[in-house]
Amino acid sequence: MTEAGYRLVGKSIPKTDSMDKVLGAARYTDDLEFPEMLYAKLLRTKYPHAKILRLDATRAERLPGVKAVITAKDVPFNTFGYNFKDQVVFAQDKVRYMGDPIVAVAAENEEIAEEALEFIDVEYEVLPAVFDPREALKPDAPKVHEGGNLCFHRKIRFGNVEEGFRLSDKIVEDSFSTQKMEHCHLEPHTGVAVFNDQEGLTIWTTCAMLFNVHGELARILKIPSSKIRLIHTTCGGGFGGKNEVSLEPYIALLAMKTRRPVKMVWTREEEFKGSTTRHSYFLEYKTGVKKDGTLVSREVKMISDNGAYTQLGESQITKASIFAPGPYKIPHVRVDGYLVYTNNTVGGAMRGFGVPQVTAAVETHMDHIAEILGVNPLELRLKNALESGECIATGQMLHNVQLKETLLKAGEVAGWDKPHKRETGAPHIKRGRGIACMFYPIGFTEKPNPSAAVVKVNPDGSAVVLVGSADMGQGSNTVLSQIAAEELGIPFDSIAIVSGDTKITPHCSGTVASRVTYATGNAIRRAAAKAKRMLFEIAAEELSVSTEALKLEDGSVYVKNMPEKCISIGTLASTSYQLRGKPVIATAHFNPPNTPLDPETGQGNPFPTYIYATQIAEVEVNMKTGLARVLKIIAAHDVGKAINPQLVRGQITGGILMGLGQALMEEIILKEGCTLNPNFRDYLIPTAMDAPEVDAIIVESDEPTGPFGAKGVGEASNIATAPAIINAIHDAVGIRIVELPATPEKILLALREVVKRG
Amino acid sequence: MVKEDFVEIEFTLNGSPIKLEVKPNETLLDLLRYRLKLTGSKRGCNRGECGACTVLMNGKPVDSCLMLASKVNGKDVLTIEGLGSPGMLHPLQEAFIVNNTVQCGFCTPGIIMSAKALLDENPNPSREDIQEAISGNLCRCTGYLPIMEAILEASRKTSENR
Numbered sequence: 056m057t058e059a060g061y062r063l064v065g066k067s068i069p070k071t072d073s074m075d076k077v078l079g080a081a082r083y084t085d086d087l088e089f090p091e092m093l094y095a096k097l098l099r100t101k102y103p104h105a106k107i108l109r110l111d112a113t114r115a116e117r118l119p120g121v122k123a124v125i126t127a128k129d130v131p132f133n134t135f136g137y138n139f140k141d142q143v144v145f146a147q148d149k150v151r152y153m154g155d156p157i158v159a160v161a162a163e164n165e166e167i168a169e170e171a172l173e174f175i176d177v178e179y180e181v182l183p184a185v186f187d188p189r190e191a192l193k194p195d196a197p198k199v200h201e202g203g204n205l206c207f208h209r210k211i212r213f214g215n216v217e218e219g220f221r222l223s224d225k226i227v228e229d230s231f232s233t234q235k236m237e238h239c240h241l242e243p244h245t246g247v248a249v250f251n252d253q254e255g256l257t258i259w260t261t262c263a264m265l266f267n268v269h270g271e272l273a274r275i276l277k278i279p280s281s282k283i284r285l286i287h288t289t290c291g292g293g294f295g296g297k298n299e300v301s302l303e304p305y306i307a308l309l310a311m312k313t314r315r316p317v318k319m320v321w322t323r324e325e326e327f328k329g330s331t332t333r334h335s336y337f338l339e340y341k342t343g344v345k346k347d348g349t350l351v352s353r354e355v356k357m358i359s360d361n362g363a364y365t366q367l368g369e370s371q372i373t374k375a376s377i378f379a380p381g382p383y384k385i386p387h388v389r390v391d392g393y394l395v396y397t398n399n400t401v402g403g404a405m406r407g408f409g410v411p412q413v414t415a416a417v418e419t420h421m422d423h424i425a426e427i428l429g430v431n432p433l434e435l436r437l438k439n440a441l442e443s444g445e446c447i448a449t450g451q452m453l454h455n456v457q458l459k460e461t462l463l464k465a466g467e468v469a470g471w472d473k474p475h476k477r478e479t480g481a482p483h484i485k486r487g488r489g490i491a492c493m494f495y496p497i498g499f500t501e502k503p504n505p506s507a508a509v510v511k512v513n514p515d516g517s518a519v520v521l522v523g524s525a526d527m528g529q530g531s532n533t534v535l536s537q538i539a540a541e542e543l544g545i546p547f548d549s550i551a552i553v554s555g556d557t558k559i560t561p562h563c564s565g566t567v568a569s570r571v572t573y574a575t576g577n578a579i580r581r582a583a584a585k586a587k588r589m590l591f592e593i594a595a596e597e598l599s600v601s602t603e604a605l606k607l608e609d610g611s612v613y614v615k616n617m618p619e620k621c622i623s624i625g626t627l628a629s630t631s632y633q634l635r636g637k638p639v640i641a642t643a644h645f646n647p648p649n650t651p652l653d654p655e656t657g658q659g660n661p662f663p664t665y666i667y668a669t670q671i672a673e674v675e676v677n678m679k680t681g682l683a684r685v686l687k688i689i690a691a692h693d694v695g696k697a698i699n700p701q702l703v704r705g706q707i708t709g710g711i712l713m714g715l716g717q718a719l720m721e722e723i724i725l726k727e728g729c730t731l732n733p734n735f736r737d738y739l740i741p742t743a744m745d746a747p748e749v750d751a752i753i754v755e756s757d758e759p760t761g762p763f764g765a766k767g768v769g770e771a772s773n774i775a776t777a778p779a780i781i782n783a784i785h786d787a788v789g790i791r792i793v794e795l796p797a798t799p800e801k802i803l804l805a806l807r808e809v810v811k812r813g
Numbered sequence: 814m815v816k817e818d819f820v821e822i823e824f825t826l827n828g829s830p831i832k833l834e835v836k837p838n839e840t841l842l843d844l845l846r847y848r849l850k851l852t853g854s855k856r857g858c859n860r861g862e863c864g865a866c867t868v869l870m871n872g873k874p875v876d877s878c879l880m881l882a883s884k885v886n887g888k889d890v891l892t893i894e895g896l897g898s899p900g901m902l903h904p905l906q907e908a909f910i911v912n913n914t915v916q917c918g919f920c921t922p923g924i925i926m927s928a929k930a931l932l933d934e935n936p937n938p939s940r941e942d943i944q945e946a947i948s949g950n951l952c953r954c955t956g957y958l959p960i961m962e963a964i965l966e967a968s969r970k971t972s973e974n975r
Contacts, residue, residue, distance in 0.1 A: 069910055076918030077906040077925065079853020079893030086852035239953050241857045241865055241919040291855070291919030292953050323858040528917025528954060701913045708956035709916065735862035735951060743944045746957040 062609075063537045063547055064763045067701030070530045072289070084245040084259050084288040089316035092247070093122050095309050096168040096319070097302075098158040098175050099329055100150035103398035103728025104184035104197065107148060107177060112158055114174040120167035123312045124175075125159050130308065131277035135300050137267060138207075141200060142364035142401075144275060144304045149182070151199055151363035152398050153728050154329035161309040161317050186728055188360040188395035189337060199363055199396035206361050207369045209376040211390035211657035213448040216343075219352020219387030223343025227424045231340070231416035232794045234722040235360070236333035237326065238405055239740050242291020244321040244330060248306035250314060255282030256307055261290035264298045264565035265525055269557045271300045276307060280557070283307075287525035287555025294713070295404035296330055297527075298567055299366045327733035331366055331403025332723055334359045334394075336375070338416040343387075348430050350439045352387035355379040357413070361394045362401035368394050371402070373652065374500045375409030377661055380448050381417040382458050382494035383439040388448035390657070398728045404567060406710065407770045410495055411717060411777060415795055418491035418778030422785065432782065433466050436492050436669075449652060451660040457693035457756045458492060458667040464754055465490070465669040465691040475673075477787070483678045486686075489782025491775040492669045496662035497767045498570045498647035505646040506575035507561035510539060510582040512590065512639035514632045516610065516625025517549040518583075523563030524575040525555035529769060530702045531571045537698055538576045538762050542583035544607035545624055561642065569666070569767040572698060574647050576762035581643035589639050590627045597622055597630065648760075664758055666766050668692040670711070670775040673747075674783035678806055681799030683784050685715055685747040688776060692751070695758035695766030703768050707751040710772020712741045718777035719745075719796050822886040827895025835882040842866045842877040845892060853893035853922045857951070864950030867923035868892045874930045874949075893922035896929065904970045905929060908963035916954030924950045928964045936972050940965070 075081040112124045127133050127147035136142045146155040158175050162168035183197040190196055191204040198204060220226060246260040255278070262268045265285050273280035290297070302319045309317040321329065336359050343352035357379065361368045376392035407414075425432040440458045447453065466472070469488065477486050498504050509521040520539045526532040536550040543550075553560055563575060591602040594612040598605075598620050605612050612627060614620040622630075631637045652659040673687040688711050697703040720739040724731045732738045757764035777795065785791045790805035819834040826849070835844055842859075845851045845868070854877055857865035861879040868877045869891040897903040905925050908914070915921050924947055931938055931946035938946070943964050944957075952960065 067913070070913060070915060072918065073910040073913075073915045074899065076915045076921050077902070077909045078897065078899065079851075079922040081918055082852070083855070083919065085856065086846075088850075239951075240917070241855070241863060241951060241953055242917065243857070290917060291857075292917040294953070320856075323860070323862075528919075530916070705913050705916060705955060705959060708958045709954045710956075712956035713953070734860065735858055740951060740953065742949075742951065743947045743957040743961065746944070746961070749956065749958055
């Protein structure tokens with residue numbers, strides 16, 4: 056038994072898929088083969104903005120081994136998109152960014168498909184293009200879409216910022232920018248489609264919003280969604296990069312046309328150029344503060360580069376706008392978030408969904424305020440930290456807020472109140488430390504996002520759980536099995552989970568928004584509780600007592616205080632099924648409660664609950680090379696109840712390294728819409744050599760609305776890392792990097808400026 | 814009779830001798846994955862930058878996506894499939910399971926092979942030795958720390974058993 060009498064909740068059970076994965080036996084999508092399988096490739100445009108004057112693929116069609124060539128005219132309904140239907144399966148009249156697909160080819164092997172692309176003749180009329188979202192807002196800017204380049208404007212209005220500035224002793228202003236990033240899941244986008252008349256269309260894919268893509272495909276193909284089966288295959292990482300529609304329409308259309316299985320694997324270069332990226336931002340902060348450090352008023356204006364299409368962009372800028380003021384009580388807040396079309400690579404979901412960008416800015420800004428006021432950065436945060444019963448700028452009152460706990464815990468472990476070692480023995484290498492806080496929500500922003508579950512108890516007392524949620528590799532199937540087994544009172548090994556299959560499993564809004572443990576976990580717990588009730592009713596009849604007199608422990612139902620009167624779950628399940636003719640099966644769903652935001656004021660309750668964290672970074676900066684090296688990150692995270700602490704720590708350490716990449720090295724470099732570094736040699740992600748020591752501290756709380764008190768963790772882990780590192784660099788050498796990432800070049804230039812200014 | 818444009822090679826694969834014909838431009842990774850159906854070695858970038866395709870050739874880690882199949886003639890090749898089985902896990906595989914080292918698992922086979930090469934050469938590696946040995950293997954999920962822990966643990970266990 057663990058604490059609170061739980062058998063399995065709170066226990067670090069090893070992930071159920073680890074054995075297959077260490078043996079090399081796990082079957083990822085590219086490991087699937089079918090007889091007669093064809094291989095597909097996409098022709099993407101070479102211009103960021105151009106009219107297609109002529110498209111002729113006849114030479115490609117005639118190439119031996121080519122089995123099908125499709126274009127826009129082969130698509131029943133050519134547009135799609137989660138927020139707005141503004142994206143095309145194939146560009147038809149015009150192309151809007153350099154990844155826009157124009158033609159798809161299926162051939163006997165990958166080489167022939169690749170070669171066929173060279174035999175497609177496209178004649179373009181190049182159009183003027185726009186690459187800077189600030190330029191794109193000007194009236195004479197080239198239009199990416201007919202409706203103009205302002206895609207969406209999110210407003211948050213709370214109090215009166217002008218009045219707040221008048222009441223302040225000091226006004227602090229800062230500008231920041233954050234970069235476009237790539238997810239860099241090691242497994243590229245991969246899919247296999249099979250079509251036949253009896254089964255319809257079956258697609259093996261690793262998308263995280265399976266049921267959304269399912270609906271999109273039904274619209275694109277104009278067939279009932281019941282004829283489309285998406286099966287989530289073992290996934291080699293997602294981080295938001297596999298949320299939206301990607302290669303599914305192409306392999307679907309090619310499989311339907313050729314009636315042969317079709318596989319498509321994107322190259323690493325396509326991942327950088329043709330898949331979604333983290334939205335880049337320009338941000339301006341203005342904060343009014345009292346001499347004692349009390350925050351009074353904060354105004355944020357930010358412009359985000361949407362790229363050519365929206366996908367989840369509107370949801371993303373909304374979330375960024377809600378979190379832009381930071382996790383602080385501020386009576387007057389005004390946020391304007393502008394999402395702007397450009398002819399750049401498409402922005403999409405990436406771990407943190409807008410919040411890493413605004414948190415990098417606001418937490419650097421907070422340190423600047425502390426510096427101006429001459430107060431301790433930790434004290435400034437403690438003084439203004441949100442607490443239970445207080446409101447964020449959408450007017451939502453918070454409950455179960457653990458921010459101060461994380462601040463105090465991280466500060467204590469880091470010895471923040473003691474002076475830290477600055478010298479390193481080498482005069483040109485300086486050491487510093489920095490702090491940053493963050494908060495992050497569970498579930499979709501303002502929109503319904505249910506998860507459903509089916510729980511079947513077999514006559515031997517084992518159980519099958521069906522959920523639509525895909526395990527992206529983070530271990531959700533292990534955690535969800537723990538929740539099911541705990542509620543049913545049966546051993547962990549007695550649970551079999553079936554997940555992510557649109558034909559078999561119930562609906563799920565996706566393995567996104569850090570929502571699976573909370574939303575799907577709640578659905579499973581509810582369904583399991585219903586199944587348990589059925590078992591209790593049988594037990595009550597068999598033991599001639601009322602159900603209230605019964606309790607479940609160690610796989611058996613007992614009469615309270617009479618342990619000799621007991622029946623095992625297996626006996627109850629078989630009695631129910633075989634003697635009473637009642638199969639023990641239950642369904643339930645959970646929709647995280649939220650309300651939409653008012654379009655003019657941004658007022659509403661966008662999320663059911665929030666998670667909080669503080670991270671402290673220790674960094675060394677080499678003043679000769681400009682290289683910043685992170686020595687240690689202390690990370691105190693509120694996750695609600697940690698269902699599986701080892702998996703929670705895995706999310707924290709993994710996320711921190713992604714945050715380190717955001718802080719110091721990762722950036723998609725675009726020149727006139729063309730990605731100049733579409734590979735791991737030129738786009739650097741952290742290696743083992745960059746990995747700092749991490750002290751991952753779980754600050755548990757009991758979330759009343761979560762399953763066994765759980766909230767979540769997935770996206771919270773990388774958010775505070777970048778600003779903690781940036782603040783540590785400032786502490787070490789006195790420079791504040793306001794354009795991410797803080798590359799050696801930028802650090803050296805900033806150091807030179809300091810020398811110049813004397 | 815060797816087909817035109819094909820090269821005949823003989824090598825040891827996971828302990829067993831094998832003889833076949835390969836195309837001159839066929840990579841070892843393609844040979845393993847698509848012809849021999851050993852799909853444990855992964856294709857993450859196909860240009861020697863991610864390390865997901867790492868196998869051992871005469872005990873040394875190589876990116877099989879950059880190695881021409883014809884070059885393994887006469888060599889000894891070990892892939893993840895040859896390292897252990899469910900009842901007979903290699904200490905590295907066991908340590909990777911226990912330490913929650915695996916998330917998506919796409920990098921795992923390559924990292925385990927790099928770690929095996931390290932432990933064979935240096936049974937008591939330092940943390941720095943481990944960092945260097947796996948620096949050519951990218952992992953996006955774990956932050957590498959559980960991986961380094963697992964390799965350290967496996968090294969301790971193997972030296973105890975010596």
